Amino acid sequence: xxxxxxxxxxxxxxxxxxxxxxxxxxxxxxxxxxxxxxxxxxxxxxxxxxxxxxxxxxxxxxxxxxxxxxxxxxxxxxxxxxxxxxxxxxxxxxxxxxxxxxxxxxxxxxxxxxxxxxxxxxxxxxxxxxxxxxxxxxxxxxxxxxxxxxxxxxxxxxxxxxxxxxxxxxxxxxxxxxxxxxxxxxxxxxxxxxxxxxxxxxxxxxxxxxxxxxxxxxxxxxxxxxxxxxxxxxxxxxxxxxxxxxxxxxxxxxxxxxxxxxxxxx
Amino acid sequence: xxxxxxxxxxxxxxxxxxxxxxxxxxxxxxxxxxxxxxxxxxxxxxxxxxxxxxxxxxxxxxxxxxxxxxxxxxxxxxxxxxxxxxxxxxxxxxxxxxxxxxxxxxxxxxxxxxxxxxxxxxxxxxxxxxxxxxxxxxxxxxxxxxxxxxxxxxxxxxxxxxxxxxxxxxxxxxxxxxxxxxxxxxxxxxxxxxxxxxxxxxxxxxxxxxxxxxxxxxxxxxxxxxxxxxxxxxxxxxxxxxxxxxxxxxxxxxxxxxxxxxxxxxxxxxxxxxxxxxxxxxxxxxxxxxxxxxxxxxxxxxxxxx
Numbered sequence: 001x002x003x004x005x006x007x008x009x010x011x012x013x014x015x016x017x018x019x020x021x022x023x024x025x026x027x028x029x030x031x032x033x034x035x036x037x038x039x040x041x042x043x044x045x046x047x048x049x050x051x052x053x054x055x056x057x058x059x060x061x062x063x064x065x066x067x068x069x070x071x072x073x074x075x076x077x078x079x080x081x082x083x084x085x086x087x088x089x090x091x092x093x094x095x096x097x098x099x100x101x102x103x104x105x106x107x108x109x110x111x112x113x114x115x116x117x118x119x120x121x122x123x124x125x126x127x128x129x130x131x132x133x134x135x136x137x138x139x140x141x142x143x144x145x146x147x148x149x150x151x152x153x154x155x156x157x158x159x160x161x162x163x164x165x166x167x168x169x170x171x172x173x174x175x176x177x178x179x180x181x182x183x184x185x186x187x188x189x190x191x192x193x194x195x196x197x198x199x200x201x202x203x204x205x206x207x208x209x210x211x212x213x214x215x216x217x218x219x220x221x222x223x224x225x226x227x228x229x230x231x232x233x234x235x236x237x238x239x240x241x242x243x244x245x246x247x248x249x250x251x252x253x254x255x256x257x258x259x260x261x262x263x264x265x266x
Numbered sequence: 267x268x269x270x271x272x273x274x275x276x277x278x279x280x281x282x283x284x285x286x287x288x289x290x291x292x293x294x295x296x297x298x299x300x301x302x303x304x305x306x307x308x309x310x311x312x313x314x315x316x317x318x319x320x321x322x323x324x325x326x327x328x329x330x331x332x333x334x335x336x337x338x339x340x341x342x343x344x345x346x347x348x349x350x351x352x353x354x355x356x357x358x359x360x361x362x363x364x365x366x367x368x369x370x371x372x373x374x375x376x377x378x379x380x381x382x383x384x385x386x387x388x389x390x391x392x393x394x395x396x397x398x399x400x401x402x403x404x405x406x407x408x409x410x411x412x413x414x415x416x417x418x419x420x421x422x423x424x425x426x427x428x429x430x431x432x433x434x435x436x437x438x439x440x441x442x443x444x445x446x447x448x449x450x451x452x453x454x455x456x457x458x459x460x461x462x463x464x465x466x467x468x469x470x471x472x473x474x475x476x477x478x479x480x481x482x483x484x485x486x487x488x489x490x491x492x493x494x495x496x497x498x499x500x501x502x503x504x505x506x507x508x509x510x511x512x513x514x515x516x517x518x519x520x521x522x523x524x525x526x527x528x529x530x531x532x533x534x535x536x537x538x539x540x541x542x543x544x545x546x547x548x549x550x551x552x553x554x555x556x557x558x559x560x561x562x563x564x565x566x567x568x569x570x571x572x
Contacts, residue, residue, distance in 0.1 A: 016374035019371075026412075027408035027448070030411070030412060041416065043421045083292040083295055086291055103289060103293070110296075113553070114506070116509050120529055121304050122303050125306050143295065147295050150292055228403060232516060241411075247401055248400055255399040
């Protein structure tokens with residue numbers, strides 16, 4: 001009977017959708033569960049223990065990689081967010097100007113070019129600079145991260161700015177406020193949820209990066225993800241799961257926080 | 267003497283100057299660490315490889331020849347570079363299969379979410395978005411630990427007695443495809459859902475009331491209306507699959523290379539930077555063609571339905 005048809009109850013589609021949700025989460029949940037395994041297998045359960053968290057915590061390579069990851073992510077998100085705020089102020093709430101689409105394409109370039117291509121290009125470029133200057137510090141990784149974080153910081157800031165009314169700023173300017181005063185007293189208080197959202201997104205993106213870091217880093221500059229990638233050749237123990245679980249925790253917290261921050265009323 | 271018309275133009279000039287001042291930091295970083303290096307890569311693809319990596323500054327088009335051709339070391343005849351072509355073919359094949367797999371799984375999922383009550387949809391979408399924002403390497407690891415010979419899947423199957431020996435899935439093409447499908451699936455669901463959410467489901471009911479079969483309803487009503495989302499999702503899955511590096515490295519274990527791994531090889535053991543540069547630019551060109559195709563298709567679609 002035709003009347004029995006209901007768009008909501010397509011059991012075939014519903015089944016596939018449920019399978020989809022389960023398979024999206026099952027491997028990650030198993031990974032988290034086995035990080036608490038007392039045994040040294042990632043597939044055979046031998047009881048609950050924090051053994052692998054302790055071993056990761058005491059592993060000096062992991063400690064150094066963690067600190068390096070955090071330092072890089074903080075610098076990269078700071079630099080990219082500052083640059084993105086200025087760029088958003090210049091490209092939002094203005095009439096389309098000459099070069100607008102070129103600027104927009106440049107900002108979004110890291111989203112379009114495959115990561116491996118950028119990674120190789122940076123390897124070539126930085127290898128030349130390293131030879132010329134002799135400097136092999138973290139700045140290369142930080143500037144590389146800052147570049148691909150710009151579009152991620154830019155988008156939420158731009159979204160927030162687009163919805164903001166210009167009239168308050170114009171009123172302030174008419175009352176002889178300097179451009180800096182206008183920005184600090186009027187624009188910034190309305191814009192900060194966008195800035196915070198952009199900075200958090202940039203932080204997560206930087207923290208998670210593998211490919212570009214892998215190609216740009218000098219010897220002994222492993223971040224947590226490249227350290228984990230390097231562990232692949234060895235026997236996998238739940239220590240990798242423990243590190244993954246901590247990284248996952250940071251990412252998920254940031255994403256959920258991002259969700260709430262970007263919903264703050266304008 | 268100040269001409270009246272010059273006053274706004276001076277102001278206009280100040281606005282333009284301020285705008286470019288504000289853009290300077292972002293553009294400087296992007297040119298230094300994104301666009302500029304790409305141009306250097308293009309230059310390097312026309313140079314001669316150095317003996318220990320790096321390049322010699324001698325013009326050569328060999329790298330571009332070597333992308334698909336190779337010269338026989340004995341009689342100098344040209345032939346197709348089988349190794350490169352098979353890797354190129356594997357990259358395209360696995361990316362297409364991943365895209366098709368993502369449609370098969372993603373379409374019903376997007377449909378399911380779009381037909382939930384409005385208040386619940388955000389929750390279901392959050393479930394899709396969270397994996398998308400979590401570390402790609404960790405998600406790949408999670409799948410790898412599941413399908414390894416000593417992994418949960420094989421252990422479980424052997425314990426139940428379905429199989430006696432572990433099934434070798436890891437380090438095969440299938441493993442790479444499963445891995446890419448797993449990490450890129452959210453990219454299919456997001457745009458498909460965006461299209462489907464706007465779909466008027468009373469049209470579907472009307473079609474069904476008029477005795478259309480389920481398949482006819484899908485093909486004649488749903489598909490034409492969600493086509494922009496379907497195209498967007500396919501490009502969003504296909505493009506990163508083609509340039510994938512981490513997933514084939516973890517799941518293929520260095521035995522099943524894809525284009526990204528072939529490129530890396532030229533900067534490691536291969537010591538042929540110009541070839542690596544030429545392969546990178548090739549990959550970039552394929553991706554750009556796919557993106558232009560996407561922009562064209564999306565532009566066309568918006569007019570009749572807008």
